[in-house]
Every structure is written in structure tokens, then in C-alpha cells.
Amino acid sequence: MAFIDIPSSTQEAHKLTLIPGPIEFTDAVLAANAYPAQAHTGPDFVAVFQSALKNTRKLFKSTDPDAQPLVISASGTLGWEIVGSNFLTENERVLLLSTGFFSDAFADCLKVFTDRVDVLPAPLGDVVSFSKVEDALKKAVDDKEPYAVITITHVDTSSGVLMDVEKYAELVKRVSPTTLIIVDGVCSVAVETLEFDKWGLDYVLTASQKGVDVPPGLSISFASKRALEKAKTVKPRTYYSNLQKWIPIMKAYESGAGAYFATPPVQLIHALDVSLKEIVPDLDARIAKNAVVAEKLRSNLDSIGIKCLAKPGVGAHGVSGYYFPESINGPAFLKSVGARGIQLATGIYKGIKDDYFRIGHMGVSALGEGRRDLEICFEVIQEALKENGYSS
Amino acid sequence: MAFIDIPSSTQEAHKLTLIPGPIEFTDAVLAANAYPAQAHTGPDFVAVFQSALKNTRKLFKSTDPDAQPLVISASGTLGWEIVGSNFLTENERVLLLSTGFFSDAFADCLKVFTDRVDVLPAPLGDVVSFSKVEDALKKAVDDKEPYAVITITHVDTSSGVLMDVEKYAELVKRVSPTTLIIVDGVCSVAVETLEFDKWGLDYVLTASQKGVDVPPGLSISFASKRALEKAKTVKPRTYYSNLQKWIPIMKAYESGAGAYFATPPVQLIHALDVSLKEIVPDLDARIAKNAVVAEKLRSNLDSIGIKCLAKPGVGAHGVSGYYFPESINGPAFLKSVGARGIQLATGIYKGIKDDYFRIGHMGVSALGEGRRDLEICFEVIQEALKENGYSS
Missing domain, CATH: 3.40.640.10 (Type I PLP-dependent aspartate aminotransferase-like (Major domain))
Structure with missing residues (x-):
């Protein structure tokens, strides 16, 4: 059997896509x-x-x-x-x-x-x-x-x-x-x-x-x-x-x-x-795990002063919006994140679209065996904030 | 760089798809x-x-x-x-x-x-x-x-x-x-x-x-x-x-x-x-070649008594309908073709859908460098006709 060589999603050139869809796909x-x-x-x-x-x-x-x-x-x-x-x-x-x-x-x-x-x-x-x-x-x-x-x-x-x-x-x-x-x-x-x-x-x-x-x-x-x-x-x-x-x-x-x-x-x-x-076959367990992963990310970001758009108790588990800290230039921050290999999403909510960014945390990025996409995401966000002069 | 191994379209298990779309795709x-x-x-x-x-x-x-x-x-x-x-x-x-x-x-x-x-x-x-x-x-x-x-x-x-x-x-x-x-x-x-x-x-x-x-x-x-x-x-x-x-x-x-x-x-x-x-970049030459390939297939089939649905002079170059010879059981013939690794299409024209079959002859199957999909198709059709008792 012949095979086609196609670049894997793990290739270096590929930016880890943590927007709220399209999300990362398994090989x-x-x-x-x-x-x-x-x-x-x-x-x-x-x-x-x-x-x-x-x-x-x-x-x-x-x-x-x-x-x-x-x-x-x-x-x-x-x-x-x-x-x-x-x-x-x-x-x-x-x-x-x-x-x-x-x-x-x-x-x-x-x-x-x-x-x-x-x-x-x-x-x-x-x-x-x-x-x-x-x-x-x-x-x-x-x-x-x-x-x-x-x-x-x-x-x-x-x-x-x-x-x-x-x-x-x-x-x-x-x-x-x-x-x-x-x-x-x-x-x-x-x-x-x-x-x-x-x-x-x-x-x-x-x-x-x-x-x-x-x-x-x-x-x-x-x-x-x-x-x-x-x-x-x-x-x-x-x-x-x-x-x-x-x-x-x-x-x-x-x-x-x-x-x-x-x-x-x-x-x-x-x-x-x-x-x-x-x-x-694993639907309920996946949904439960996705909630844990989402809450972890949210509390991590909260701990450094990055506040979630959704009020406590009504936050979704597949996507979250987070406000840019006041001292931070949003586009510059997202560019710093992108330069570190992670693609996040801009805001889109009427009236405040420039005030926040969005992270998608579902599918293989949240649930894949051995993947730590969202931990890496948190680390990268911290680095990018620092680069842009933010201290929590 | 990592690669995903995916089965190539040349894999043996894959049936050569010569229906009028979806057609074969390049790797x-x-x-x-x-x-x-x-x-x-x-x-x-x-x-x-x-x-x-x-x-x-x-x-x-x-x-x-x-x-x-x-x-x-x-x-x-x-x-x-x-x-x-x-x-x-x-x-x-x-x-x-x-x-x-x-x-x-x-x-x-x-x-x-x-x-x-x-x-x-x-x-x-x-x-x-x-x-x-x-x-x-x-x-x-x-x-x-x-x-x-x-x-x-x-x-x-x-x-x-x-x-x-x-x-x-x-x-x-x-x-x-x-x-x-x-x-x-x-x-x-x-x-x-x-x-x-x-x-x-x-x-x-x-x-x-x-x-x-x-x-x-x-x-x-x-x-x-x-x-x-x-x-x-x-x-x-x-x-x-x-x-x-x-x-x-x-x-x-x-x-x-x-x-x-x-x-x-x-x-x-x-x-x-x-x-x-x-x-x-090669559009006109491709269209010209596709016409030659289609005419060749049509004249080959005509030479063994398989008649085209479209009248002479108005036949398309990407798809053709051909009547089953009277002595042939259509589904049995298409099954014989399929058993030889080629997928053709049944008829769909109102009133005569069981009387003919269709061949798609466009894209890489008609134009691919070194490919002889339609010659193979003609050979397989001849074998399948013979298996089903037809002699021209």
C-alpha cells in the first residue's frame, strides 16, 4: 500500500489553533x-x-x-x-x-x-x-x-x-x-x-x-x-x-x-x-473532563488578574472570553502570543469587541491523551503579558 | 517535521472511481x-x-x-x-x-x-x-x-x-x-x-x-x-x-x-x-486533451457496439451515458466491472434509467500524467461484457 506524506498537525510551522473553532483536529x-x-x-x-x-x-x-x-x-x-x-x-x-x-x-x-x-x-x-x-x-x-x-x-x-x-x-x-x-x-x-x-x-x-x-x-x-x-x-x-x-x-x-x-x-x-x-463511547466522561480543564484555565488566568467575560457560574466549557488588562494593548498582546506559536481569537461581542480576546478549549486540545495545549497556552499568555509590560 | 501516513489513492483497496463526480483526486x-x-x-x-x-x-x-x-x-x-x-x-x-x-x-x-x-x-x-x-x-x-x-x-x-x-x-x-x-x-x-x-x-x-x-x-x-x-x-x-x-x-x-x-x-x-x-495555467490545453480522451473512449466503445446516449456531435467530454447492449443484464455487468476494481455510475435519466450506465472522464483520470484510467476502463468493460455473455 502506498502512502501520501502529509504534514502532521504537530509540525512546527503549524500554529496551535486555540480559537473557538475551527479547533485542532487529531491526525x-x-x-x-x-x-x-x-x-x-x-x-x-x-x-x-x-x-x-x-x-x-x-x-x-x-x-x-x-x-x-x-x-x-x-x-x-x-x-x-x-x-x-x-x-x-x-x-x-x-x-x-x-x-x-x-x-x-x-x-x-x-x-x-x-x-x-x-x-x-x-x-x-x-x-x-x-x-x-x-x-x-x-x-x-x-x-x-x-x-x-x-x-x-x-x-x-x-x-x-x-x-x-x-x-x-x-x-x-x-x-x-x-x-x-x-x-x-x-x-x-x-x-x-x-x-x-x-x-x-x-x-x-x-x-x-x-x-x-x-x-x-x-x-x-x-x-x-x-x-x-x-x-x-x-x-x-x-x-x-x-x-x-x-x-x-x-x-x-x-x-x-x-x-x-x-x-x-x-x-x-x-x-x-x-x-x-x-x-x-466516552461522551459523558469527556464532557466532565472538559469542564475541569476549562475551570482550571479560568482560575489560572484569574490568579494573574485576567478576568473572564462570563460571570461566575455561567461560563461555558468550550470557549471563554477574557478582558485585556487595562495597561495592555490587545493586538500587540495577541501578536506576542502568535509569535510564540499559539493562535487565539479576537473579540466579537458588539460594543466591546476590542476589549477582550477568546480562547477555545474543546476537542483534542482539551481532552487529547498526553496533550497539555491549555497549560502551554497559559504559559504563553504569561510570557506575552510580561513582554507587553504587564505585571499582575 | 512529522508526517501522517494516509492511504494513497493508488492503494489497492480503493476502487478507481470513474463516475461523473466525485471523480478521482490527486494525492x-x-x-x-x-x-x-x-x-x-x-x-x-x-x-x-x-x-x-x-x-x-x-x-x-x-x-x-x-x-x-x-x-x-x-x-x-x-x-x-x-x-x-x-x-x-x-x-x-x-x-x-x-x-x-x-x-x-x-x-x-x-x-x-x-x-x-x-x-x-x-x-x-x-x-x-x-x-x-x-x-x-x-x-x-x-x-x-x-x-x-x-x-x-x-x-x-x-x-x-x-x-x-x-x-x-x-x-x-x-x-x-x-x-x-x-x-x-x-x-x-x-x-x-x-x-x-x-x-x-x-x-x-x-x-x-x-x-x-x-x-x-x-x-x-x-x-x-x-x-x-x-x-x-x-x-x-x-x-x-x-x-x-x-x-x-x-x-x-x-x-x-x-x-x-x-x-x-x-x-x-x-x-x-x-x-x-x-x-x-494549463486550462485550454487540458480542455483540448479532455475532448480527445472522451472521443477516444466513445469510439472505442462504439467499435464494440456500445452506443452513446448523446447523439453524435453533442456529446460532452466529461461524462457519457452508454446503453447496455440488449442481451446484457445491466446490474450484473456493472457488478462485474466493480469486481475488477472500477466504479461506474448507473443511469438517472427519467424513463430510461435502467437502460444505460455512465462514465465520468474528467480531471486526473482523463488528464493525469502517465495515467491510463480510461484505457483500463475500456479493457475492463470488454472483460465484463464477455463475462456476461456479450460478443460484439
């Missing part, structure tokens, strides 16, 4: 992404897609045979459009809980499909007020116009705020039971605890390049029976994100048969299959 | 698709995307700085939706020239955006009547309801019929000059002659896994200044395929700056950059 995942050509409806590839879809169910902690995994060639953004074009009619109402930039972008997307999007924003670094959500849901029910959809951004990648999805879901079930519960899990799936069946969720969307630890290019999502029934009643307003087109395809592949609507991204699905085989 | 392209993680807005990746976008202009033979290349994470299918959601209002008319399954699917997509899609079908294996197109265009102009859009499927992957885009484009310019000229180039770009500027085209869409020779997962397209001006007047009806979102992003990357709307598929764009660097 096994990268190798799978270089799998040679295969017929997209042939049995060899069908077996791979079947395996990936079955494990996608487990990733979302669902055993409901009537719920549906969806793996589509697109950025995670397509998941938002799936919500707008399949679960909403033009006159229906949305309650959107916003904890930052990405929640607001989700609102922009939904406004293409309905004018009736009510945004409930959280204070900076905090979660959305539980009682305000309750009031809004109740009022809509009292007005005989209950929300068709509520959206909860589990972790907004801009703020690193973790929303208690279980608690909001309980509230919705109690106060406005007809409302579909939609979760943006882009920065939470495979990182934070998420129980699709147990919490009674209706649609959770994510992307490949975060906790799932696969190169970007896959929209990965999961729909409940109730969401699928709603979708059947909605006139399709898009083609590429029309679930009526995709569901038969996903069902075919999962049952071991090829089917065609649009050519699947064969290599990315190989990579997904390899990654899910690593993640799924 | 260099596969290795690029396994490039380690990079920040999607960082300078290292921006330089790669910039290079790929600049070469995308050359791929479409355009030097117009006001025209726009678009490289988006999606199947090629998204290009159809871009047409529907950006270049058409709900009341506008489309004239769609159909040469098979994929043209008809394009019509299905456009019907999501307007009810006024007129389909002009070609006879089986032939092109759409030039005079019928002229009549339809003239009548619409006379009725003061000229078509907003005409779509021409350059090569329909189901039939292997090659449409003379230049000739239809001339006709449109003469008879109905306000009509935007849209070309589905999924199975033609980098295989057939296509002159965006010279022919006055408005939008050409393709996908990565055909002539561009990159794993599936990229929608690649090119829009004229005129098409972009029209798009500005159309109320966006989707989010993910809204050009107003994508154009600033593409302009930024092409100018050497990062920008964000949705995470780009970093690894696939590395692969695209590698492939375009191979294709673009």
Missing part, C-alpha cells in the same frame, strides 16, 4: 479527510455515512427512532436557515434569547422568514432573565398568539455564556407547551451536557469544527418527531434547506442504502465518522 | 484536504483563500473586476438556490432549457422562488431546439413579459449532452437582451470551453467534485456585474444563499483580509487552491 480525523474518491451512493461510502448517522443520534443523547439526524454539506449557519424555512410560517412568532453576537445573527436569519422575532437580550456576560422569559411566554399565550418557536443559544461563541437549556426547556413545557424548543448548540454539542430526549428538545443544530472536532463544512443537527410534523405543514421557502428533501436521504443512508438529493461531502463524512467513534 | 489535493487547523480569518489562511479566489476568476475566463467569484461551503446544488433567491422576484419568468434529470431538478428549485418557470425540454440525447428557444424568447418580449432569467445546463450529468452555450447566449443577447444568462456548469467547468466575459454570461455555477477535481463540499460560482446589480434589487428570500451577505466576505478575502459571515471550509479551500494552481 486520524485529518487522515480521514484525505480519504480517496468514492462513489457517494456506493456501498463502501454508504456504510461510513450510516455509521456516522447512527452515532449522531448518540451524540445528541436520543433513542427516539422518530427523531432525525441531519448531516448536510454547509457551514453551521445552515442550521439557522433550517429553523426559519421549516419550522415557521410567515406569521408565526419567535422568542429568541440572546447572549451575544451569534444569537443576534440567528435573529437576522429568522427575520428573513418572519417579521415577528422578539429578542430577549441578556446583560453582558450573563444569561437571559428566567422571569422575563416566563413573562414573555405567558403574555403570548394569554394573547392567544403563543410563540411558535423559542431559540436558546446554548453557548454563544462571542460571550462564552452557558445557558441552562434544561431549565428554560422545563419552563417552556410548563407555560407554553406548543412552542418548539430550538437550541443553537454550535459551541456546546460534545462539550456541554445536552439531553435531547430527556429535556424534550425539538431541534438542536451544530457544526463540525467545534466540539465534534472535524474540519468545517458540515451542518449537523437533530430534529424531534414534533418538529418534523410541524415541518410537514410549512410550505417550503427554500430548496437547499428543505427538510422534505433531506429526510428521505438521511433515512436511506442510515438504513444502509444510497440516495441522492445533493452530493454529500464524502471526505468530511469520513472524518466525522472517525471523530464520532472516538467521542461517542 | 496533492487529498493532502491539502488534510491540512491542520487554521484560524479562518488569520493571515495564513487568508492568503490561501485569496489565491483560490483569484484563480477562480481565471477558471471562468474573466478579467472583469466587477464580476464576482463565490466559494461557499455547500453542495453544488446551492448554486441553483442562489439563482432563485437572488436573481428572481416572485413574479418573474424563467425559461429553462432541459437536457435531463439535473435540469429538471434546477426547475424544481426555481419553482420555490417563482411559479413562472417554463421548461423547454430537449429530445432524449439531443440539445434543446434553437428555434424553439428563439420563439419562446420572442413571444415573451412581444407579450411585454420578457424572461428575467434563462438557464442553460451546459452538460446535464444525466444525459451527457453538451449544449452550445455560446450560441444560445448570442441568441438571448439578440432577441431578449434584458434576460440574465445563467449556466449550470456543474459538469462542464474546467472540462468544456466556457468564456464568461466573451460570451456575456451572467452567472455560472459549479461544484468542487467534478472538473475542478476537489472533494465535494464547495459551491463555486461566478456572477457578472449585471447579475449583481439585479441581486441588489431583489428582496432576500434566504439567508444562507443571500449574495448581499457573501459578496463583502469574498471581496475581503480576495483583497487579503479576513471577514466573517459563516465559517469557511478551510481544508476544502486548501484543496481547491492546490487544484486550481494545477488547472488554471
Whole structure:
């Protein structure tokens, strides 16, 4: 057997990528992404897609045979459009809980499909007020116009705020039971605890390049029976994100048969299959370990006076925002970090984007056997701060 | 520097994939698709995307700085939706020239955006009547309801019929000059002659896994200044395929700056950059050679009584359909071919899908230095026919 030599992710020229996605990938995942050509409806590839879809169910902690995994060639953004074009009619109402930039972008997307999007924003670094959500849901029910959809951004990648999805879901079930519960899990799936069946969720969307630890290019999502029934009643307003087109395809592949609507991204699905085989059997332990790693980093940074954007108790475990100390020039500091081989992310939260930076701490960087990426990150941050004249 | 060992595309277990996409990829392209993680807005990746976008202009033979290349994470299918959601209002008319399954699917997509899609079908294996197109265009102009859009499927992957885009484009310019000229180039770009500027085209869409020779997962397209001006007047009806979102992003990357709307598929764009660097400098010679290779295969098969679906003179150079001889059981024959290590494609043209098979003959299989994939294919077809009792 011949081999292609490709640079490993451990090569020196490669900057350790600790942004909140794309994150670092294992060599096994990268190798799978270089799998040679295969017929997209042939049995060899069908077996791979079947395996990936079955494990996608487990990733979302669902055993409901009537719920549906969806793996589509697109950025995670397509998941938002799936919500707008399949679960909403033009006159229906949305309650959107916003904890930052990405929640607001989700609102922009939904406004293409309905004018009736009510945004409930959280204070900076905090979660959305539980009682305000309750009031809004109740009022809509009292007005005989209950929300068709509520959206909860589990972790907004801009703020690193973790929303208690279980608690909001309980509230919705109690106060406005007809409302579909939609979760943006882009920065939470495979990182934070998420129980699709147990919490009674209706649609959770994510992307490949975060906790799932696969190169970007896959929209990965999961729909409940109730969401699928709603979708059947909605006139399709898009083609590429029309679930009526995709569901038969996903069902075919999962049952071991090829089917065609649009050519699947064969290599990315190989990579997904390899990654899910690593993640799924060990999901709970990985999530627990990721929390420990995140808390450790946060307390390390706190100990040198670097403060987290998310308030104590609501910090996410896959991404955190940290304020630049006042005496520090942000871009110069990030450049010093970069010169030491680590790529961190700039801020993106409206109004304060120049005041903080972000670290991604999920996937192989947080969990890989023998890897100490985040310890190295802390050391490098200390060196870069010192270089820029900061002393804690 | 460490290396990952990945199986080369020459490994024995790998079936030579001669379907009309995904096609075989070079080892260099596969290795690029396994490039380690990079920040999607960082300078290292921006330089790669910039290079790929600049070469995308050359791929479409355009030097117009006001025209726009678009490289988006999606199947090629998204290009159809871009047409529907950006270049058409709900009341506008489309004239769609159909040469098979994929043209008809394009019509299905456009019907999501307007009810006024007129389909002009070609006879089986032939092109759409030039005079019928002229009549339809003239009548619409006379009725003061000229078509907003005409779509021409350059090569329909189901039939292997090659449409003379230049000739239809001339006709449109003469008879109905306000009509935007849209070309589905999924199975033609980098295989057939296509002159965006010279022919006055408005939008050409393709996908990565055909002539561009990159794993599936990229929608690649090119829009004229005129098409972009029209798009500005159309109320966006989707989010993910809204050009107003994508154009600033593409302009930024092409100018050497990062920008964000949705995470780009970093690894696939590395692969695209590698492939375009191979294709673009040699584009005309490659297209000429691809035609010779296709004609040779066709005449070889003809010499043993295997007849092409496309009529003489209108056969495409990247894909061909061939009828099973009457005495042959199609699935058994394809199985025999598969057992000899070659994957061919089944038929998909409505009404005759079980009567023929398809061969993809583009990219590295047709053009690779020292490769004789299509000669091997012809030998294997002869053996498989013999095994199944056929004698010419």
C-alpha cells in the first residue's frame, strides 16, 4: 500500500489553533479527510455515512427512532436557515434569547422568514432573565398568539455564556407547551451536557469544527418527531434547506442504502465518522473532563488578574472570553502570543469587541491523551503579558 | 517535521472511481484536504483563500473586476438556490432549457422562488431546439413579459449532452437582451470551453467534485456585474444563499483580509487552491486533451457496439451515458466491472434509467500524467461484457 506524506498537525510551522473553532483536529480525523474518491451512493461510502448517522443520534443523547439526524454539506449557519424555512410560517412568532453576537445573527436569519422575532437580550456576560422569559411566554399565550418557536443559544461563541437549556426547556413545557424548543448548540454539542430526549428538545443544530472536532463544512443537527410534523405543514421557502428533501436521504443512508438529493461531502463524512467513534463511547466522561480543564484555565488566568467575560457560574466549557488588562494593548498582546506559536481569537461581542480576546478549549486540545495545549497556552499568555509590560 | 501516513489513492483497496463526480483526486489535493487547523480569518489562511479566489476568476475566463467569484461551503446544488433567491422576484419568468434529470431538478428549485418557470425540454440525447428557444424568447418580449432569467445546463450529468452555450447566449443577447444568462456548469467547468466575459454570461455555477477535481463540499460560482446589480434589487428570500451577505466576505478575502459571515471550509479551500494552481495555467490545453480522451473512449466503445446516449456531435467530454447492449443484464455487468476494481455510475435519466450506465472522464483520470484510467476502463468493460455473455 502506498502512502501520501502529509504534514502532521504537530509540525512546527503549524500554529496551535486555540480559537473557538475551527479547533485542532487529531491526525486520524485529518487522515480521514484525505480519504480517496468514492462513489457517494456506493456501498463502501454508504456504510461510513450510516455509521456516522447512527452515532449522531448518540451524540445528541436520543433513542427516539422518530427523531432525525441531519448531516448536510454547509457551514453551521445552515442550521439557522433550517429553523426559519421549516419550522415557521410567515406569521408565526419567535422568542429568541440572546447572549451575544451569534444569537443576534440567528435573529437576522429568522427575520428573513418572519417579521415577528422578539429578542430577549441578556446583560453582558450573563444569561437571559428566567422571569422575563416566563413573562414573555405567558403574555403570548394569554394573547392567544403563543410563540411558535423559542431559540436558546446554548453557548454563544462571542460571550462564552452557558445557558441552562434544561431549565428554560422545563419552563417552556410548563407555560407554553406548543412552542418548539430550538437550541443553537454550535459551541456546546460534545462539550456541554445536552439531553435531547430527556429535556424534550425539538431541534438542536451544530457544526463540525467545534466540539465534534472535524474540519468545517458540515451542518449537523437533530430534529424531534414534533418538529418534523410541524415541518410537514410549512410550505417550503427554500430548496437547499428543505427538510422534505433531506429526510428521505438521511433515512436511506442510515438504513444502509444510497440516495441522492445533493452530493454529500464524502471526505468530511469520513472524518466525522472517525471523530464520532472516538467521542461517542466516552461522551459523558469527556464532557466532565472538559469542564475541569476549562475551570482550571479560568482560575489560572484569574490568579494573574485576567478576568473572564462570563460571570461566575455561567461560563461555558468550550470557549471563554477574557478582558485585556487595562495597561495592555490587545493586538500587540495577541501578536506576542502568535509569535510564540499559539493562535487565539479576537473579540466579537458588539460594543466591546476590542476589549477582550477568546480562547477555545474543546476537542483534542482539551481532552487529547498526553496533550497539555491549555497549560502551554497559559504559559504563553504569561510570557506575552510580561513582554507587553504587564505585571499582575 | 512529522508526517501522517494516509492511504494513497493508488492503494489497492480503493476502487478507481470513474463516475461523473466525485471523480478521482490527486494525492496533492487529498493532502491539502488534510491540512491542520487554521484560524479562518488569520493571515495564513487568508492568503490561501485569496489565491483560490483569484484563480477562480481565471477558471471562468474573466478579467472583469466587477464580476464576482463565490466559494461557499455547500453542495453544488446551492448554486441553483442562489439563482432563485437572488436573481428572481416572485413574479418573474424563467425559461429553462432541459437536457435531463439535473435540469429538471434546477426547475424544481426555481419553482420555490417563482411559479413562472417554463421548461423547454430537449429530445432524449439531443440539445434543446434553437428555434424553439428563439420563439419562446420572442413571444415573451412581444407579450411585454420578457424572461428575467434563462438557464442553460451546459452538460446535464444525466444525459451527457453538451449544449452550445455560446450560441444560445448570442441568441438571448439578440432577441431578449434584458434576460440574465445563467449556466449550470456543474459538469462542464474546467472540462468544456466556457468564456464568461466573451460570451456575456451572467452567472455560472459549479461544484468542487467534478472538473475542478476537489472533494465535494464547495459551491463555486461566478456572477457578472449585471447579475449583481439585479441581486441588489431583489428582496432576500434566504439567508444562507443571500449574495448581499457573501459578496463583502469574498471581496475581503480576495483583497487579503479576513471577514466573517459563516465559517469557511478551510481544508476544502486548501484543496481547491492546490487544484486550481494545477488547472488554471494549463486550462485550454487540458480542455483540448479532455475532448480527445472522451472521443477516444466513445469510439472505442462504439467499435464494440456500445452506443452513446448523446447523439453524435453533442456529446460532452466529461461524462457519457452508454446503453447496455440488449442481451446484457445491466446490474450484473456493472457488478462485474466493480469486481475488477472500477466504479461506474448507473443511469438517472427519467424513463430510461435502467437502460444505460455512465462514465465520468474528467480531471486526473482523463488528464493525469502517465495515467491510463480510461484505457483500463475500456479493457475492463470488454472483460465484463464477455463475462456476461456479450460478443460484439
